[in-house]
Amino acid sequence: EIVMTQSPATLSVSPGERATLSCRASQSVSNNLAWYQQKPGQAPRLLIYGASTRATGVPARFSGSRSGTEFILTISSLQSEDFAVYYCQQYNSWPPYTFGQGTKLE
Amino acid sequence: EVQLVESGGGLVRPGGSLKLSCTASGFTFSTYEMNWVRQAPGRGLEWVSHISRGASTIYHADSVKGRFTISRDDAKNSLYLQMNSLRAEDTAVYYCARAVFVYGSSPFDYWGQGNLVTVSS
Numbered sequence: 001e002i003v004m005t006q007s008p009a010t011l012s013v014s015p016g017e018r019a020t021l022s023c024r025a026s027q028s029v030s031n032n033l034a035w036y037q038q039k040p041g042q043a044p045r046l047l048i049y050g051a052s053t054r055a056t057g058v059p060a061r062f063s064g065s066r067s068g069t070e071f072i073l074t075i076s077s078l079q080s081e082d083f084a085v086y087y088c089q090q091y092n093s094w095p096p097y098t099f100g101q102g103t104k105l106e
Numbered sequence: 107e108v109q110l111v112e113s114g115g116g117l118v119r120p121g122g123s124l125k126l127s128c129t130a131s132g133f134t135f136s137t138y139e140m141n142w143v144r145q146a147p148g149r150g151l152e153w154v155s156h157i158s159r160g161a162s163t164i165y166h167a168d169s170v171k172g173r174f175t176i177s178r179d180d181a182k183n184s185l186y187l188q189m190n191s192l193r194a195e196d197t198a199v200y201y202c203a204r205a206v207f208v209y210g211s212s213p214f215d216y217w218g219q220g221n222l223v224t225v226s227s
Contacts, residue, residue, distance in 0.1 A: 032211060034213035034214075036151075043201055043217035043218065043219060043220055044143075044151065044201075044214075044217055045217075046206070046213055046214060046215045049206060049213040055215060056215075087150065087151055089151075089213060091211040091212055091213055092211065094156075094165075094211050095153075095156065095165040095166075095167070096153050096165075096167050096168070097141075097153040097156075097211075098153070099150055099151040099152070099153070100150070101150045102150045102151075
């Protein structure tokens with residue numbers, strides 16, 4: 001099973017600032033990596049798949065990148081609605097699909 | 107508009123059974139692979155089960171294998187999760203989720219609103 005490790009657990013930033021979230025896979029997942037945003041009481045929302053492809057309707061301030069087994073989600077200029085928990089998911093080697101433990105943006 | 111509406115959750119005693127349903131609309135349900143994902147209170151996301159188009163391929167997480175069964179009824183645009191021998195650690199919000207890609211490994215682009223299952227005596 002591939003283990004996904006996200007860091008930091010909590011990231012404190014201010015609106016307008018840039019946020020950088022990390023997700024590391026325990027082994028190669030190629031580009032088969034997705035990012036989700038989850039707000040309290042809501043279902044997750046797909047933001048990024050294929051490591052860097054934005055899902056439909058996702059603002060351009062969200063971007064994803066990859067360096068080996070490390071994946072980065074960057075939010076270029078934080079808006080108030082971006083404060084949420086973010087999860088990464090690998091879908092390269094499955095079953096099982098595996099998620100990171102989440103990063104809370106506050 | 108794509109919608110996934112879940113039902114069937116609630117309180118059940120340890121060792122009991124429950125069946126979750128997820129009714130789809132706004133897309134051709136039969137052409138998509140579907141999944142169940144759960145989230146224990148205050149915890150992260152855990153994939154539970156997958157079913158392919160036509161139900162030809164089914165996978166379950168080790169944590170639920172032998173106890174949970176995923177199924178689908180394309181005529182009713184519905185996905186199901188039969189949960190037996192429930193344990194306290196199965197307490198979670200359960201989401202149905204649609205796969206982005208029509209075949210094979212995939213992220214999930216549409217999710218239901220979530221359905222709370224509480225296992226407690």
